[in-house]
Amino acid sequence: MTRPASRGRRRAETGGFDRRLIAPMILGSVLNPINSSMLAVALVPIGRAFDVPPSQTAWLVSGLYLATAVGQPVIGRLVDAFGSHRLYLLGAALAGLAGLLGALAPNLWVLVASRVLLGFGTSAAYPASMSLLRSESERTGRKNPSGVLAALSISNQVIAVVGPALGGLLIGTGGWHLIFGINVPLSLMCCVLGTLWLPRATPPGRTVRVDVPGMLWFAGSLTAFMFFLMNPAVAHWYLPVLGLAAGSVFVRRELGTDQPFIDLQVLGGNGPLLATFTRQCLAYTTSYAFFYGYSQWLQEGRGLNASQAGLLLLPLSATAIGVTALTGRRGRVRGKLVVGALFQCLGCAALLLLHADSPMWLLVVLSAVVGIPHGLIGLANQNALYAQADPTRMGSSAGLLRTFMYIGALFAAAASAVFFRDGATSPGLHAMAWSLLGVAAVFLVLCTADRSLARATTPGQTTPAPRKGAYP
Incomplete structure (x- = not known):
């Protein structure tokens, strides 16, 4: 019988993209969004279980993103130095251990500790995947693997927006503990697929000191x-x-x-890349604040249970997946960002219309509208990074992109703690909406004013990888 590694080598020899890499790349990269999104409907049940207010359960969000903000850059550098294989497997194993600790947590702060561990564990897959894409592109000569990037983006979108419904189902079946325990089988699958298919090659001549x-x-x-x-x-x-x-x-x-620890030289002389990182932070401040704030309000302000709140976010899933599928292979970054920013502003303004007796149709329409920027912004920034970053620092740059995303998530967690200090009420949601509208407006201005985005990939092109210093 032909061994998997042999089949992978034969495919590499033919010059085509090794599609066996896609499964472990996707499965590993979704560990973070699935844990982020399932928690959105679990914050209220966890708060009730431990008798703590939203200002304390917000640390479950902050703990994960503090860890990922620290973990992404250093693991990105380790990937650049040692290759993807070992870092991917170590991160998957750590995520499984964190899931087990969370499922057995006796109090809130042990649960927060499990989220911190989970943040470090889920920090490996994204820089490992981006590094693999770069190496495969160089090997095959296909400098813009837009189809694979779109597949990664769609899978993350699917998990991020289906996660609340899955979380609600798990909570309804066996309590909030199950949203942590699910990491154990997922991490085992990552370890098996990573062992079978990820290349073990190490970049030559690189040493690293943490x-x-x-x-x-x-x-x-x-x-x-x-x-x-x-x-x-x-x-x-x-x-x-x-x-x-x-x-x-x-x-x-x-x-x-x-x-x-963080290669700030990645930003040296590369204004467009710094602008991409700034956009990432602003966009995900609004995105995560809506995700967690709206989910909590549905349960406390609107009186729904966790399963119902999760189901009400499914329209967000449908529009996000549809938009990503329609635009994923189109390389025009600027248009996607501007349209995404406009719909973020619209979604934040719509939050001001919500009250305890708001009709269900309005909640469904709001979720569907917010799915549009979910489907546009993440993929656009990812494509911009791919075009702007120094190829030899792709892992570091990808890790830094995620760091800025998680800094935005930290701002979002802080917003939940401040505006929901007395519970996820309608007045608290409206106060949050005004602040988010301001953030979304700044994001729109930056997207409109950034002329460097015109130099990113356009439809049908296979833009060569940029050299260091190619962008002033």
């Missing part, structure tokens, strides 16, 4: 800001000061070391 002090300064800066944002008050003035001080030390250190 910048532990840089990690600590970065984590300390983010944590200080998060503690302030979760409970802003004049008496806590020292927290943002500490955050700025730690951030300054971090930047100075990273620019002065040859193997930094």
Whole structure:
């Protein structure tokens, strides 16, 4: 019988893209969005189980994204240095362990610890996948694997928006513990597929040293800001000061070391890439705040259960998948971003119309409208990154893109803690909607004003990989 590795080698010799890589890439990359989206309908049941308010359950969101914000850049660098295989398997195993810990958690803070561990575990698959895509593109000569990028984006969209319904089903079947326990079989599948199909090749001539002090300064800066944002008050003035001080030390250190935790040189002279990272942060601040805030309001403000709240987010799934499928192979980045930003503004404004007796049809229409930017923005920023990043730093750049996304998620968690301090009420939702409308408007302005997006891939082109410094 022909062994899997032999079949993979024969396919590589033919010069075609090794499609056996797609299954482990997709399965690994969805571990984070499935855990993010299922939690959206579990926050209220978990709060009731441990008798804690939304301001404390918000740490379940923040814990995951603090870990991923730290984990993505360093794992991206490790992928660049050691290849995808080992990092992918280690991350999958860590995610399974985190799922087991969460399913058995006796209190909220053990549950938060499991989310932190889960954040580190799910940080490996995305930079590993982007690195694999780059190496496969160079091997096959197909410089713009838009079909594979679209498949990754669609799979993440599907999981992210089907996750609430799946989470509601699991909670209705066996309680919130099941949304953590599901990580065990998923991680086992990742380990099996990764062992069978991911190449074991290591990039030649690369050594890496983990910048532990840089990690600590970065984590300390983010944590200080998060503690302030979760409970802003004049008496806590020292927290943002500490955050700025730690951030300054971090930047100075990273620019002065040859193997930094976050490769800030990725941004050196590359204004378009920095703009992409900024757009990612703004877009996902709005996206995650809607996702978690709207889900909590459906249960507390509208009086639905977790299963019903999950089902009401399914229209978001349908439009997101449809939009991604229709536009995935079209390379015009700027148009997707502008349209996505306009619909984000529309969705935030629509939140102002919601009340405890809002009709179901309005809730369904709102979910469907918000699915449009879900289907456009993530894929557009991913395509922009692919065109703008230095190919030799693709893993680092991909990790940094995810870091900015998770910083946006941290801002979203802080918004939930602030505006839902007394519960997910309609007045709290409306106050959140006004702030999100402002963020979405800034995002729209940046998308419209960024002329560098015209240099990204256009339909039908196979744009060569950019050289370092190709964008001023």
